[in-house]
Amino acid sequence: MQHFDTIIIGGGPAGLEAAARLSKFDKHVLIIEKDPALGGKLLLWDKLFPDFASSEELLHQLIENIKNDNVKVSLNTGIKEIENEGGLWNIIDNHNNKYSAKALLLATGFDVFDASRKEEYGYRIYPNVITSVDLEKILSGEVSHAEPKKVVFIQCVGSRDEKVGNHFCSKNCCICAVKQAIEVKEMYPNSEVYCFYMDLRMFGESYEELYRKAQQDYGITFIRGRVSEVSPTYHGQVQIKAEDTLLSRPIRLTADLVVLMVGMEASEGTVEIGKKLQIGGNYDYFKSKNQHLADNLTYLDGIFVAGTSKRQMSIPETMKDAAAAALEINNYLN
Amino acid sequence: MKFGFSLNTSRTIDLDKLDKKKQESFTDDIPTFKRCFACGGCAATCSAQQHTDFNVLKCNLLFRRGEFETLEKELEKCMLCGKCTLVCPRNVNTRAMIIKMRRTLNTKTNL
Ligand code: SF4
Ligand code: SF4
Numbered sequence: 001m002q003h004f005d006t007i008i009i010g011g012g013p014a015g016l017e018a019a020a021r022l023s024k025f026d027k028h029v030l031i032i033e034k035d036p037a038l039g040g041k042l043l044l045w046d047k048l049f050p051d052f053a054s055s056e057e058l059l060h061q062l063i064e065n066i067k068n069d070n071v072k073v074s075l076n077t078g079i080k081e082i083e084n085e086g087g088l089w090n091i092i093d094n095h096n097n098k099y100s101a102k103a104l105l106l107a108t109g110f111d112v113f114d115a116s117r118k119e120e121y122g123y124r125i126y127p128n129v130i131t132s133v134d135l136e137k138i139l140s141g142e143v144s145h146a147e148p149k150k151v152v153f154i155q156c157v158g159s160r161d162e163k164v165g166n167h168f169c170s171k172n173c174c175i176c177a178v179k180q181a182i183e184v185k186e187m188y189p190n191s192e193v194y195c196f197y198m199d200l201r202m203f204g205e206s207y208e209e210l211y212r213k214a215q216q217d218y219g220i221t222f223i224r225g226r227v228s229e230v231s232p233t234y235h236g237q238v239q240i241k242a243e244d245t246l247l248s249r250p251i252r253l254t255a256d257l258v259v260l261m262v263g264m265e266a267s268e269g270t271v272e273i274g275k276k277l278q279i280g281g282n283y284d285y286f287k288s289k290n291q292h293l294a295d296n297l298t299y300l301d302g303i304f305v306a307g308t309s310k311r312q313m314s315i316p317e318t319m320k321d322a323a324a325a326a327l328e329i330n331n332y333l334n
Numbered sequence: 335m336k337f338g339f340s341l342n343t344s345r346t347i348d349l350d351k352l353d354k355k356k357q358e359s360f361t362d363d364i365p366t367f368k369r370c371f372a373c374g375g376c377a378a379t380c381s382a383q384q385h386t387d388f389n390v391l392k393c394n395l396l397f398r399r400g401e402f403e404t405l406e407k408e409l410e411k412c413m414l415c416g417k418c419t420l421v422c423p424r425n426v427n428t429r430a431m432i433i434k435m436r437r438t439l440n441t442k443t444n445l
Contacts, residue, residue: 161423198373228378243374
């Protein structure tokens with residue numbers, strides 16, 4: 001049995017930032033990550049909103065920050081058991097290694113909504129319907145794609161939608177669509193780019209400015225109306241139908257590429273651990289003790305939460321939340 | 335003496351004149367209609383809307399704003415196929431909403 005001050009489950013931005021902070025407090029930390037690499041969902045994005053920062057550089061910095069004797073990392077590792085014994089949290093991983101720690105930080109993150117659940121949008125049926133995650137690969141050059149003449153973004157795919165059981169707004173996809181629409185225009189300057197939205201939620205610093213830039217400098221067309229269906233045309237394109245809710249008239253458009261702005265959901269790991277420890281809340285996200293006063297604490301002594309395992313967050317929010325969690329844990333350990 | 339012009343009636347929606355009672359009796363039966371966020375999904379999928387200016391979402395708004403006279407004429411155009419109900423992301427029972435509105439307002443195509 002190896003002993004640590006804190007075990008962090010999840011090696012995404014939240015887990016990494018919390019580990020870096022705790023190591024500065026001279027605490028011994030173990031990060032357990034189920035994937036073969038650190039970074040979590042950061043690995044799916046090329047550039048970040050709203051400043052087009054490189055996610056690769058951010059990840060590099062986050063990993064640099066944990067390179068010290070206080071932090072151990074265990075990759076390709078799942079959790080088999082979590083148990084409390086006399087105030088200590090004991091963990092058995094899927095390789096049957098045993099660890100224990102006084103504090104456990106859950107940073108199990110989110111999963112991207114599976115767009116094929118919204119059949120009417122034709123994801124995995126028509127090849128020119130892709131998700132925002134797929135688009136990142138085209139933008140980064142990892143995947144090549146024929147130059148599209150017309151590109152349509154559809155927002156709120158899997159979010160704010162009772163039909164798929166997600167009432168919540170995923171919060172990040174609006175601004176992500178604005179970012180990606182600009183990037184598409186930069187990559188294909190001759191393309192027409194449309195964005196179908198229900199609301200545009202530009203809540204963060206300089207988001208509204210980016211939206212204005214998208215309209216004014218990049219000529220991106222924003223249309224208020226939820227797309228009801230995507231259907232194929234004889235020429236291998238797709239046609240989308242919506243209601244222009246501002247003009248009160250149906251609107252249709254043929255596109256070469258449709259990008260579905262997929263939202264967030266509690267990750268598999270979050271759901272599983274939430275059930276195991278009975279700290280699951282709304283939509284299977286972890287429930288913190290008090291959103292205002294004790295947002296990194298749970299109802300279990302010694303179990304802390306950070307980042308998108310709790311609710312939808314942007315990366316800067318996640319980093320702050322992780323730093324706050326590290327502070328709480330340090331107080332708890334001392 | 336005739337001057338050749340007359341007063342135009344105001345286009346303003348006057349919420350002060352809203353018939354709350356009519357609305358409330360409706361709301362009790364179809365509470366889901368209150369949570370429509372005007373996304374237009376229902377209208378976009380409506381078969382009647384391709385060729386007429388019928389608009390489910392607008393019916394909802396007209397009712398909520400107390401524009402009953404305009405609404406009454408609108409309601410006649412609905413074929414009650416229920417396609418709209420299938421797509422609504424807020425699970426508004428749009429079909430039931432139209433039927434109930436027709437009853438409440440004694441529309442010609444009353445059921
Ligand atoms: S952030 Fe925008 S696109 Fe995403 S769910 Fe919220 S309103 Fe919809
Ligand atoms: S689909 Fe539902 S939420 Fe959208 S406008 Fe129609 S009734 Fe309202």
